[in-house]
Amino acid sequence: MTVAATGPTRFLSPQVVAGLGTLELKARTIVEGLLLGLHRSPFRGYSVEFAEYRQYMPGDDPATVDWKVYARSDRHYVKKFEHDTNVEAQLLVDISPSMAYGGSQGMTKLAYASCLAAALAYLLAGQRDAVGLGLYDEGLQDYVPPAVKAGQLTRLLIALDRARPGAASNSATALRQVAERLRRRGLIVVFSDLLDDQPRVVEGLRLLRARGMEVVVFHVLDHDELTFPFDRAATFRDVETGEEVLTHGPTARDAYLSSLQTWRDVYVSELRAAGIDYQLASTATPLDVTLLGWLGARGRAI
Numbered sequence: 359m360t361v362a363a364t365g366p367t368r369f370l371s372p373q374v375v376a377g378l379g380t381l382e383l384k385a386r387t388i389v390e391g392l393l394l395g396l397h398r399s400p401f402r403g404y405s406v407e408f409a410e411y412r413q414y415m416p417g418d419d420p421a422t423v424d425w426k427v428y429a430r431s432d433r434h435y436v437k438k439f440e441h442d443t444n445v446e447a448q449l450l451v452d453i454s455p456s457m458a459y460g461g462s463q464g465m466t467k468l469a470y471a472s473c474l475a476a477a478l479a480y481l482l483a484g485q486r487d488a489v490g491l492g493l494y495d496e497g498l499q500d501y502v503p504p505a506v507k508a509g510q511l512t513r514l515l516i517a518l519d520r521a522r523p524g525a526a527s528n529s530a531t532a533l534r535q536v537a538e539r540l541r542r543r544g545l546i547v548v549f550s551d552l553l554d555d556q557p558r559v560v561e562g563l564r565l566l567r568a569r570g571m572e573v574v575v576f577h578v579l580d581h582d583e584l585t586f587p588f589d590r591a592a593t594f595r596d597v598e599t600g601e602e603v604l605t606h607g608p609t610a611r612d613a614y615l616s617s618l619q620t621w622r623d624v625y626v627s628e629l630r631a632a633g634i635d636y637q638l639a640s641t642a643t644p645l646d647v648t649l650l651g652w653l654g655a656r657g658r659a660i
Contacts, residue, residue: 376528381463381519382512385476436487445645446488446504449475450536451518452578454495454527455597456553460641461582470641471578472518473547477649483511488544489515493533495524504544520522526598529554533562543570549639551578552625553598560628574635574652577625581642584618 373403373460393537421634451471460466465473475491478566479560490504491514502513529550536546546566552559552575569605588611595602629636 381472381515382480383470383482385473385515388474398561399411402433402476416517421563432588434636445482446490446542447482448490448492448504448536448546449479449514449548450494450532450546450548451475451521452491452495452527452548452550453499453521454553455523455525455593456551457578458523458597459580459583461580465582465641467551467578467641468521468523470639470645471576472521473555474578474639474648475547475549475644476515477516477645479511479514483514487515492536493521493534494516494527494529494535496531498532498535499524499536501539503539504541518628527554530558530562531557533566537562537565537569538570540566540571543572543591545572545574547576549573549576549578551583555625556621560625563629563634564632572635573639575625576637576639576648576652577622578639581640584640584642586614586618 396399421541430650435590453469457468457471479489479491486506488506489510491500491502492498493500500517502510503519527550533548538574540545562575563575588605589608593602593604600604626636637648639648
């Protein structure tokens with residue numbers, strides 16, 4: 359297997375990341391590839407924040423050289439930082455049965471979401487920000503409160519690694535339970551396929567926003583869900599309700615893709631109108647590219 363590269367950033371395909379071993383290794387590799395492609399931090403205004411990379415110049419403190427980046431690029435890069443207040447971040451991962459779907463891209467939606475969450479946890483913990491985690495289906499099932507302490511990142515990675523598909527999703531209930539636990543304003547990042555009652559999902563996310571939280575949604579969808587590569591008659595079963603639908607491939611594809619676009623457009627418009635960041639996360643997209651898409655948009659907004 360090879361890792362395709364564009365410029366200084368090594369883009370990591372889901373197939374490559376899936377074969378890396380432990381979730382900690384996956385998270386670290388994604389973050390290291392991600393940072394190579396960043397010129398300023400999306401977390402500007404937070405904690406001891408990463409501001410940008412620049413090439414090493416005579417007179418720079420050798421302690422500021424990122425040797426891991428050097429090992430990957432054979433170039434000396436210096437990290438520049440800025441100081442501000444710490445952020446409290448909570449990562450929420452959907453573990454409903456629909457997240458167990460995985461087509462031909464090497465990862466299920468749950469595995470893809472877990473790797474994204476692990477990478478952000480790794481990045482935030484490295485900035486000494488308080489990071490927490492919630493796993494949810496019909497309600498909040500596993501919760502690690504945000505903290506900055508020894509072993510916190512390990513606790514988060516263990517919880518993510520143990521995540522398994524659970525009951526049918528009820529995002530509104532889970533998001534309300536999270537809202538009740540909030541201690542102060544901060545960042546909430548949701549990783550979900552959003553296959554739930556759409557108005558109630560939007561309402562739950564708006565509730566978090568109304569509590570003063572900055573809310574980000576990674577809409578995790580499998581490549582098959584986005585492209586419908588089925589050209590024959592087939593029976594599709596809803597993994598959460600058990601309902602089955604018989605379709606004729608070519609006819610169904612056009613109708614499906616039209617409905618999918620309308621459904622996504624509602625989420626995009628409703629969430630952005632509420633001041634909530636929306637980022638599509640296709641399981642066919644390299645993980646660092648997905649993160650760069652969001653972080654780059656934040657950088658342009660600053």
